[in-house]
Amino acid sequence: MFATPSKRSGKAGRYHHGELRAALVDATIKLIAEHGVRGFSLAEASRRVGVTVAAPYRHFADRDELLAAVAVRALEVFVAMVAGDTTDTDPPAQRLAAMTRAYVRFAAEQRPLFETVFHAGLDKSRYPDLKRAYEPVDALFLSAVNEICEGDAAAADALAAVLEANAHGHAALLLDGEYGEGSDAVRAAADQAARASQALIDGRNALHG
Amino acid sequence: MFATPSKRSGKAGRYHHGELRAALVDATIKLIAEHGVRGFSLAEASRRVGVTVAAPYRHFADRDELLAAVAVRALEVFVAMVAGDTTDTDPPAQRLAAMTRAYVRFAAEQRPLFETVFHAGLDKSRYPDLKRAYEPVDALFLSAVNEICEGDAAAADALAAVLEANAHGHAALLLDGEYGEGSDAVRAAADQAARASQALIDGRNALHG
DNA sequence: GTCTATACCCGGATAGAC
DNA sequence: GTCTATCCGGGTATAGAC
Numbered sequence: 001m002f003a004t005p006s007k008r009s010g011k012a013g014r015y016h017h018g019e020l021r022a023a024l025v026d027a028t029i030k031l032i033a034e035h036g037v038r039g040f041s042l043a044e045a046s047r048r049v050g051v052t053v054a055a056p057y058r059h060f061a062d063r064d065e066l067l068a069a070v071a072v073r074a075l076e077v078f079v080a081m082v083a084g085d086t087t088d089t090d091p092p093a094q095r096l097a098a099m100t101r102a103y104v105r106f107a108a109e110q111r112p113l114f115e116t117v118f119h120a121g122l123d124k125s126r127y128p129d130l131k132r133a134y135e136p137v138d139a140l141f142l143s144a145v146n147e148i149c150e151g152d153a154a155a156a157d158a159l160a161a162v163l164e165a166n167a168h169g170h171a172a173l174l175l176d177g178e179y180g181e182g183s184d185a186v187r188a189a190a191d192q193a194a195r196a197s198q199a200l201i202d203g204r205n206a207l208h209g
Numbered sequence: 210m211f212a213t214p215s216k217r218s219g220k221a222g223r224y225h226h227g228e229l230r231a232a233l234v235d236a237t238i239k240l241i242a243e244h245g246v247r248g249f250s251l252a253e254a255s256r257r258v259g260v261t262v263a264a265p266y267r268h269f270a271d272r273d274e275l276l277a278a279v280a281v282r283a284l285e286v287f288v289a290m291v292a293g294d295t296t297d298t299d300p301p302a303q304r305l306a307a308m309t310r311a312y313v314r315f316a317a318e319q320r321p322l323f324e325t326v327f328h329a330g331l332d333k334s335r336y337p338d339l340k341r342a343y344e345p346v347d348a349l350f351l352s353a354v355n356e357i358c359e360g361d362a363a364a365a366d367a368l369a370a371v372l373e374a375n376a377h378g379h380a381a382l383l384l385d386g387e388y389g390e391g392s393d394a395v396r397a398a399a400d401q402a403a404r405a406s407q408a409l410i411d412g413r414n415a416l417h418g
Numbered sequence: 419g420t421c422t423a424t425a426c427c428c429g430g431a432t433a434g435a436c
Numbered sequence: 437g438t439c440t441a442t443c444c445g446g447g448t449a450t451a452g453a454c
Binding site: 419420421422423424426427428429430431432433434435436 | 437439444445446447448449450451452453454
């Protein structure tokens with residue numbers, strides 16, 4: 001249509017060769033940040049990177065496979081954030097509160113990543129990498145909880161599960177706007193979630209059914 | 210294309226006149242049940258009902274307005290379910306456990322409705338009906354919690370908020386497959402959420418920040 | 419490993435007839 | 437209040453050239 005259509009046409013056409021896979025993952029993250037998971041399309045990601053819509057199919061079987069790759073990277077960031085805020089010397093309850101806070105903050109500060117993991121509707125049985133990438137989260141909670149429920153593995157499992165559900169619930173409702181918008185809302189939700197984690201620890205005797 | 214294309218062509222073409230709005234809401238719910246919120250389209254809903262794609266625009270300004278109508282109906286069912294499982298004579302902690310259970314069961318048994326409310330990405334400022342339709346949920350939790358935190362309104366607000374987040378977290382993780390699939394998973398998630406609500410009540414002293 | 423080109427299907431939305 | 441017809445845009449995916 002146009003004369004000499006450069007392969008670098010478009011503002012973001014800085015991609016050259018050899019890293020298309022990674023470049024697509026990056027572009028997808030930005031795309032989801034702007035238009036949400038629903039608004040993502042393989043076609044637009046291709047345009048952003050500066051390749052044609054056919055190129056991605058050398059690296060991903062289909063659209064969902066790219067989304068799954070994004071979700072795996074998202075979980076790496078998630079795990080780093082949940083793990084990073086704590087030091088092993090802190091008492092376990094304090095570490096769990098910090099992890100809960102980090103969980104909620106991740107949802108707010110990395111909303112596109114959070115949504116890709118939890119709202120993209122990816123078939124987990126099709127992407128076992130996804131399940132594996134989530135396991136460290138369980139492990140982190142369990143490790144701290146085990147110091148509280150010494151010896152009682154069943155009690156530890158139960159407590160860890162409700163602590164994760166507590167963090168997740170606060171994160172989800174925060175993104176849904178239940179706590180308002182802005183950084184005040186994030187702080188409020190994170191604080192409340194952290195306090196709730198302490199309440200769950202204190203009241204953990206009620207978890208035995 | 211075909212001779213005498215009846216206005217009732219198609220398997221589901223039982224719609225006649227005068228209730229297109231309601232018929233579209235019904236069809237949308239079924240559609241979301243089959244293809245998820247993401248897979249919904251106004252066009253297919255129209256086909257199901259047996260009208261052309263133009264007809265809905267007499268009743269809804271656009272696609273999102275139909276989704277919002279579905280969400281409002283969903284919240285009515287939600288409220289009925291959360292309220293319905295309790296009797297006022299039960300002690301408040303028991304009612305809160307039942308409400309929590311109902312919250313989780315609603316997510317599982319009415320998954321399309323739950324997803325429409327929480328995952329459709331509707332702009333709540335554009336649909337004030339949505340916010341209003343959710344208020345009874347808060348009111349139900351608060352009413353039971355007030356019997357526990359007699360007099361202390363701030364404590365009641367905090368406890369109600371974490372109880373709702375607890376229920377929501379379990380519901381969301383259940384739909385995400387964290388508790389497995391099937392009715393066993395639903396029961397497990399609901400039981401765990403109910404026990405966690407008791408733990409939160411027992412440990413509520415930690416909620417004061 | 420990427421491009422060109424294309425086939426194919428779908429959705430949202432509107433104008434104008436009835 | 438619904439239909440017919442249509443415009444317009446967009447996405448997925450593939451074949452074949454380079």
